[in-house]
Amino acid sequence: MDILISGLLLGGTYALIAMGLTLQYGVARIMNLANGEVLVIGALTAFLVYTSLAVSPLVTVLVIAPLAFAASWLVYRILLLPLVRRAKNQGQLEVDSILATFGMGFFLVGGMVFIYPELFAYSYLAVPVDLAGTTVAANRLVAFGGAVLIGLALYLWLNRTRAGLAVRAVAVSPLAAGLVGINVEKTSALAFAIGGMITAMGGVLISTFITLDPSFGVIFTMKALIIVIMGGVGDIRGAIVAALILGVVETAVATLIDPGLTLAAAYTIFLLVLLFRPEGLFGRRPA
Amino acid sequence: MLEIRNLTVTYGLHKALQGVSLTAEKGEVVVILGANGAGKSSLLRAIAGISEGDVAGDVTLAGASLRSLGADRIVEQGIAFVPEGRGIFGDLSVWENLMLGAYPERARARRKQNLERVVSLFPKLAQRRGQTVRTMSGGEQQMVAIGRAIMSNPDILMLDEPSLGLSPLLCRDLFENLSKIRETGIGVLLVEQNAKQSLAMADRGYLIENGRITGEGQADALLSDPAVQKAYLGGV
Amino acid sequence: MTPGDPILFVNNVTKRFGGLVAVNNVSFEVREHEVMGLIGPNGSGKSTTMNMISGALKATSGSITLKGHDLTRAKTFENARFGVSRTFQLVRILPELSVLENVIAGAVFGHKRRWGAEAEAFAAGLLERVGLAERITAPVGSLTYIDQKRLELARALAGEPSVLLLDEWLAGLNPSELKVGIDLVASLRQEGRTIILVEHVMDAIRSLCDRCLVINSGTKIAEGTPDAVLSDPDVIRAYLGEG
């Protein structure tokens, strides 16, 4: 029980890290290696506003959403679209986007160092809550709630709205999407921007309980990539389920076997999933 | 209806199409014949707005220019396109493909009627509604592709070698179906290798060689033209 | 050349995809020097059967043997080494290799192996054989559709396979090209190659095949000479259509 609850909470954190990337990679076909940096920017913003203006991160998360959306939109339109247009095939785009977003990540880290080079941490809702006999931190619970809300909203948007349908269609085949009257570039930009928005929001929520410095992004990027791939590229349910599985497995291994083996366990799970379902949990086989 | 004037398509230095002009009306089937590499696909792709080359010239539909529009807007204007290689959502189910076909604004109101039309053309699609399209056989996928295009409620339906890989039975069905589609008032612009069958049901035809129109006429006239027979009908 | 003894045995082969039975308990033999046609409606299981012979798919049950080699459980590359070669329903050219290298690719690792100058000479010979001699230095990207098909054929021949699988190799050709294509396959037949041919072009089936096998919904419905099966009422109903 203990393990399940803690594990799910951790899974919620992972979902926050990965949901944005699954849109960006699955739909806009940009393997965004600057994902972690965007997360850290969200966290840094929350920290700065909290410590200097005493604004609650729950307010920040709402303010940062439109900003991150707009910024990501611009990044896609200005920096990434030329690469998409130029790419002759998916492989080419993958290589180009790896290189370009790696560079962007560097740039963002460098920028953050200018603003705040040190570790940043603040205390927000660091109080114990009793949940079915397990003590958990309220801030983690809030973040989990945030993950659930964001995940749900995203799921409904993708499955119940016309724009969401377009996004899913582009994820499957940009060519065919164009032929059924979907504006592929706009839809990709939208998916990328929403992805960036979710990641930044995740950063804000995570900052309430994780201590970071500007260079931490790469760790999150790697986690996010693993979750996205494990869940199946482009499938939001997959990313969420994979995040939860990873959370529970890591917690179980940490509690029952040894905390030193959590990462090894995570990768083992990753590998096992891919060996038995090479397309990821919810993914479709690459054509 | 659809009018193309002086269309030129260049890939780098290579001119795939030069000064091509043609028209297609609602309710008629127009077939384009030409050897491999003559530029037929280049023509259709340019009209549909997905050309990889540089396009010059005029494309108008009912008088409105399509030249500067993206593929998505062109669909909204009323041109549906089934490219070579089909352009379907391989990872989605048959049904999802058909539903996505009705994505354009213009198609939504008539989704039900169009769906009925598709199912009556291709009953197999209703039986296989849940199958992932990528796992279907070549011919089955072709049905999905055409069905998807009809779902977009087009004025003009463009098909690039739709009979490729179809069994004789289905081939015949396909051409019959195209006739039926014509009867519903849709214009069909068709690129075909199967000259005999396609000319047999078409109203008019164009011949393309090396990127230029080298002949045009009523289908029956072309069918009996000795030069056409020699080049496209296996020299009977 | 007159057909010899059977070399390929397909015994009670079944292939299931989840609930769908794509190939249902099909058996047949192919004799040496024989051209066998495999026809049937779309989705009847022709490509699936070819894929099981080439090893791209594993049969759910049944067995396939070629000259004493069990192909059923072998890996794809092993099937190639045992003497199966194929072309693909959608042409698959190796885009970053030269025309010559595309053919050499078929000669190095497969059934009969060659390397170095010997492979080059052999591949050049094959290119000439399929009518691509002039295009040997052309960039592969510039090949026309029929030339790509020729190239793929040359690659398949390069391993000197015991059995050659042609999956709709003639599809997509216009009538005049079709003639060239049929003549080319006919000349292969003259040489005594063993071929399984999947085609929807009845003229080709009639003029090229010694024998035909018809499957419908994964089940064999007729077998015999082209003329016989193509006038079989079941075949007409399921495949050719009346009238």
Next chain:
Amino acid sequence: MMPASLRPLLVAGGLLGLAGFVPLVADGYWLSIAVTILMYVALSTSWALFSGPTHYIALSTGAFFGIGGYLVGLGMSDYDQSFWAMAAIAPFVATGLAALIGWATLRLSGVYFVIFTLGLAEMIRNLISWIQNNFLGSRGLYVLTDLDERHIYWMLLAITAGVFLFGWRLGRSRLGFALRILGNDEEVARHVGINTARTKILMFMTTGFVAALVGAVVAPRYYYIEPNVVFSPELSFIVVIMALLGGTRRLYGPLLGVIPFTLLWEVISVSFPNATTMVLGLTFLLIVYGIPNGITGLLSGFAARRSA
């Protein structure tokens, strides 16, 4: 008369001989740049041997490099082994591991493979740290040798020469041809009789071997081995970026990427000491937009234009 195919070999041999004299004329700063360049040349070139033709973007360099360095540190600090013994053992351990990993992962293709190899350094670092923590214990892994940068340079030069020789042979071998086919179309590769799994694993092992050897050889340069430094995901990326920048179609492609890139990096570090990371990031972007096909692509573009 000499056969045309031997010409590049002689040219390469000549260049190599010249490169051998670098430590006699360059010292200090320039030597350490030379060492860095050689290190990346060896890593990028061997990376490209596998990833170039197959298009499998392997991000595992950091993992194998780390194994090399780590084993040297561990052996010398905790088991009183000599540097030479450990430098000899480490690459074989890495090769064994590469075989295992290759066997488990090469069924993955495309992005799945990329991500797994990216996580590999992390995973190996954790496993090793855990083993060390629980079973070995340690007082810091010091690699105290009498080797200075000149010796490291010469060792790296020998490795680089080995990699080039291997690559040259590979380009003329069936294995190399099989790799190219495989990179074009794996399905076709299987159908022409290539044992694709074996081919990929063999090459993955080779890359692992070289990376570990390089990691072992440069360990004395670091003196102290920290897992979170030697198992660096950044290294994996830099190696890939340099190789892609140079171009992976030719054996010498990565070399053409490493040299300008390292020098450019150096110029940036010196000119923008306070914003190195930011400027580097911008430079990456410029490279991606400006040199899409790598430097070899750029060069052959020039050549094509000249002859046209």
Next chain:
Amino acid sequence: ADPIKIGRVVHMTGPAAGGDAVSHTPNVKLWVKQVNDRGGLKVGDEMRLIEMVEYDDKSNPAEMIKAVQRLATQDDVDFLLSPWGTGFNAAAAPIFAKYGYPQISVTNITDEIPELSERFPGMFFTLGSTTGFVEGLRDTLNKLRDSGAIGNKVAMVNVADSFGIELAAVARELLPAAGYEIVFDKSYPLGTADLSPVVKGAKAAEPDAFIAFSYPPDTFALTEQAIIEDLNVGAFYTAVATAFPAYAGKFGSKIEGNLGAGGVNLDQEAMKAYRAAFTKHNDGPPEYWAAATYYAGLQVLEQAIEGAGTTDRQAVTDFIKANEFDTAIGAISFDEHNESRHYWTVGQWKDGAFNAVAGVGVPVGMEPVAKDGWN
């Protein structure tokens, strides 16, 4: 007169950046400003200003090596400051030695001091050895145990990186030898997102003392989890970053009584002056551990240059070995292994300040007291 050029390699980004930004960089800025404000260093009869030359290595040792080489041979700096981190100091040592630069290393904790100083005679050590550290911790625990505040049962966790592994390995010898029973002993990987299983496990073992050889992010995370889980122990120790102002900034009064690596003696006048100057110049107080010692290292260099009256590096090195220096952390001198046996090992939070409770060759600020809950 020409300025004195002093070189330094900074980790601006990457895993080592956070530590550098807290413990080194602001001190260097402060020191350069102070010296230049008063006219520079007095070398012989001349007053020479300090000019810093700095490069960023992004926490990459290969880059650092190149940068140090560049400083030494291209920029011809007169002196070099030591980099942040044990590994970086080790990697830099051969180059410092090759060009004869004294290397007053601070953030460098190792048990190999004799070997290293023999190999690199210009390398100095100021922050103590691994064993010295654990001894300080042991002695602190002893005091608490003697006073009856805690029992024998210790839960120990460590980050699975060289630093943590090394300290834990030493602790596994020293603590049982002192009669402690290690009831929980686990490691966790660097970058672990959720340490609640670790703290839960430790709590279940019902320890009297909790020791974590941790890095900055996990120091924060472990403390937060301990608060959430209400891990009530008489001694709660976390390692790196416990001494950081950000630690108190996050937890406020809850960390009253927490033990951690480092600590300083706040009663010393020199320390007071240093802290005041630092706070003024950097808009915030320094951390309570290595920052003061790093500053002291700068003072040693300053006094040695002025004392030797030359920028001759050998002379300055010899001067450092032979003399005692008056610094922010008190008087410093080096023994035959170039080790300054003047350092604090354990500090404790009390009334918003982190006071040293154990040290070697330095007066401690106070005696350790038992932690009394998380309020």
